[in-house]
Amino acid sequence: MTESVVDLVDRARAGEARAIARLISMVEDGSPHLPEMLAALRGGGSAYVVGVTGAPGVGKSTATNALVTAYRERGQRVAVLAVDPSSPFTGGALLGDRIRMQEHAGDSGVYIRSMASRGQLGGLAAATQQAVRVLESAGFDVVLVETVGVGQSEVDVAATADATVVLLAPGMGDGIQAAKAGILEIGDILCVNKADRDGAANTVREVRNMLQLGGDRDGWRPVVVTSVAAQGQVDDLVAALDERRVWLDEGDHLAMRRRQRARGEVLALALGGVRARLEEQMLGEGAADVHAVAEGSMTPYEAAARLAAEDDRMGA
Amino acid sequence: MTESVVDLVDRARAGEARAIARLISMVEDGSPHLPEMLAALRGGGSAYVVGVTGAPGVGKSTATNALVTAYRERGQRVAVLAVDPSSPFTGGALLGDRIRMQEHAGDSGVYIRSMASRGQLGGLAAATQQAVRVLESAGFDVVLVETVGVGQSEVDVAATADATVVLLAPGMGDGIQAAKAGILEIGDILCVNKADRDGAANTVREVRNMLQLGGDRDGWRPVVVTSVAAQGQVDDLVAALDERRVWLDEGDHLAMRRRQRARGEVLALALGGVRARLEEQMLGEGAADVHAVAEGSMTPYEAAARLAAEDDRMGA
Numbered sequence: 001m002t003e004s005v006v007d008l009v010d011r012a013r014a015g016e017a018r019a020i021a022r023l024i025s026m027v028e029d030g031s032p033h034l035p036e037m038l039a040a041l042r043g044g045g046s047a048y049v050v051g052v053t054g055a056p057g058v059g060k061s062t063a064t065n066a067l068v069t070a071y072r073e074r075g076q077r078v079a080v081l082a083v084d085p086s087s088p089f090t091g092g093a094l095l096g097d098r099i100r101m102q103e104h105a106g107d108s109g110v111y112i113r114s115m116a117s118r119g120q121l122g123g124l125a126a127a128t129q130q131a132v133r134v135l136e137s138a139g140f141d142v143v144l145v146e147t148v149g150v151g152q153s154e155v156d157v158a159a160t161a162d163a164t165v166v167l168l169a170p171g172m173g174d175g176i177q178a179a180k181a182g183i184l185e186i187g188d189i190l191c192v193n194k195a196d197r198d199g200a201a202n203t204v205r206e207v208r209n210m211l212q213l214g215g216d217r218d219g220w221r222p223v224v225v226t227s228v229a230a231q232g233q234v235d236d237l238v239a240a241l242d243e244r245r246v247w248l249d250e251g252d253h254l255a256m257r258r259r260q261r262a263r264g265e266v267l268a269l270a271l272g273g274v275r276a277r278l279e280e281q282m283l284g285e286g287a288a289d290v291h292a293v294a295e296g297s298m299t300p301y302e303a304a305a306r307l308a309a310e311d312d313r314m315g316a
Numbered sequence: 317m318t319e320s321v322v323d324l325v326d327r328a329r330a331g332e333a334r335a336i337a338r339l340i341s342m343v344e345d346g347s348p349h350l351p352e353m354l355a356a357l358r359g360g361g362s363a364y365v366v367g368v369t370g371a372p373g374v375g376k377s378t379a380t381n382a383l384v385t386a387y388r389e390r391g392q393r394v395a396v397l398a399v400d401p402s403s404p405f406t407g408g409a410l411l412g413d414r415i416r417m418q419e420h421a422g423d424s425g426v427y428i429r430s431m432a433s434r435g436q437l438g439g440l441a442a443a444t445q446q447a448v449r450v451l452e453s454a455g456f457d458v459v460l461v462e463t464v465g466v467g468q469s470e471v472d473v474a475a476t477a478d479a480t481v482v483l484l485a486p487g488m489g490d491g492i493q494a495a496k497a498g499i500l501e502i503g504d505i506l507c508v509n510k511a512d513r514d515g516a517a518n519t520v521r522e523v524r525n526m527l528q529l530g531g532d533r534d535g536w537r538p539v540v541v542t543s544v545a546a547q548g549q550v551d552d553l554v555a556a557l558d559e560r561r562v563w564l565d566e567g568d569h570l571a572m573r574r575r576q577r578a579r580g581e582v583l584a585l586a587l588g589g590v591r592a593r594l595e596e597q598m599l600g601e602g603a604a605d606v607h608a609v610a611e612g613s614m615t616p617y618e619a620a621a622r623l624a625a626e627d628d629r630m631g632a
């Protein structure tokens with residue numbers, strides 16, 4: 001007998017780890033029961049959703065762990081969602097999970113879970129948002145969404161967070177590289193980790209200089225802090241996150257963020273549906289046009305217009 | 317008087333740098349003349365398109381420069397397209413261009429250009445493909461497409477290349493991080509740069525071990541090589557690229573890659589058109605649904621279905 005989705009949601013609401021895991025697996029696998037699940041989750045709790053991102057090697061896992069410890073000391077329930085936009089495999093991330101789990105083993109106020117990209121409808125940004133809804137519903141106060149790198153998909157995932165922390169490390173590259181990494185666009189808080197290393201002050205200075213080139217974003221001016229996560233020193237980071245939260249609670253900021261988030265989620269789902277139809281069409285009757293484009297006898301614009309027209313005809 | 321697109325294409329075909337630059341700017345800006353431009357470019361030359369990617373700090377620019385020098389020594393004309401998926405600003409990249417230009421200044425067989433993301437129709441993958449067509453048309457033998465990081469957008473951009481090189485560096489993180497970075501999926505050639513540093517042999521071993529977990533891709537088994545790009549030592553990398561090229565020329569491999577590429581390009585353009593319509597709709601009559609999702613009184617699936625239905629109605 002299969003468990004009903006409504007039953008699973010009820011049990012997740014009661015904080016049962018196994019039910020939470022099942023629901024997030026449904027999100028990861030793009031289960032056909034997702035619409036039902038989201039309907040059941042409606043009106044769930046509300047968490048502070050914090051995105052944590054940065055290039056490999058800056059200490060993301062360590063910083064996330066230190067944040068978990070810091071929030072636990074305050075008595076808050078914390079979930080970690082480790083999102084891997086670039087891989088359909090969870091192998092690596094799951095190994096990472098197991099290593100981390102050990103530290104918080106037996107603490108029912110902590111939930112750690114990785115989620116890989118498996119071509120979910122609406123992409124990983126929509127899936128992340130859905131998993132966050134599950135975790136909010138399960139009553140977590142803080143959800144840390146950890147992503148790898150800062151490409152477009154990380155930007156999309158970061159857009160689902162209330163606050164985005166971009167981690168940097170001294171000596172990881174000069175200002176040009178940091179600018180390329182897009183930190184100006186996505187970081188609400190820029191955190192120079194491994195701040196006990198040579199060059200940390202330089203990195204802080206470079207980041208501050210770069211920030212002066214950018215403006216504020218919806219009224220928030222990005223903040224630069226330092227940490228030594230390996231030694232649990234994340235006080236400044238937590239303080240900056242608190243500051244951001246206070247700011248969000250003022251005026252219309254949080255509602256605005258959540259509307260932006262909803263808009264992104266709805267768009268991703270609608271586009272995901274169209275994409276699936278178009279892909280199917282291109283393998284069927286549209287295949288000849290694709291060949292023509294590859295051989296240079298048709299422009300991609302002509303082929304795209306023909307594909308879209310055919311899709312409209314089918315949809316109508 | 318504005319220059320005609322056909323005239324610009326003719327001049328780009330003759331190798332005029334200013335015309336090439338103008339055409340790539342049209343791609344970057346999403347010019348309304350793009351369909352006309354692509355029609356004029358039809359049947360242009362064919363280059364070996366090599367993607368170069370990797371996390372910040374691994375030495376991408378240095379390796380790209382060393383490859384330019386290596387191909388120039390063979391008398392081949394080389395273009396570099398530095399693609400920045402995460403930033404709407406070209407500031408950083410342009411500064412980088414200027415630094416690099418100095419080295420190859422006065423060499424008309426080298427063309428270096430950066431391209432930023434400006435919300436082009438079809439995204440940066442389609443734009444990259446279009447810029448590559450311009451450069452092929454201008455008679456370059458090799459086009460190096462350099463991207464930052466390995467997120468989903470880099471995966472998309474890499475999909476436009478005939479060969480993708482993923483650069484790594486010793487001490488940039490352990491095997492788990494490399495797996496997260498998605499190198500198993502996108503690298504045709506994995507190159508451990510800075511191979512004169514401590515830990516290089518370890519990194520090579522880890523990468524080889526990881527590759528044993530993955531299978532071959534369309535019949536190509538990813539290759540692991542080393543380089544010290546800062547000293548111009550990229551012989552093994554060039555040899556691996558040659559090997560890949562020979563493989564592509566055998567059987568149906570190249571034609572298959574180019575069909576995959578055409579399929580991706582057509583899909584991206586068709587979806588881009590749909591996306592623009594849906595976004596507009598969500599700011600107009602769809603805004604109430606978005607609010608309802610943000611407030612939890614409607615699921616994103618309901619809102620997405622309503623949005624898609626409305627779009628079909630309008631399109632038909």
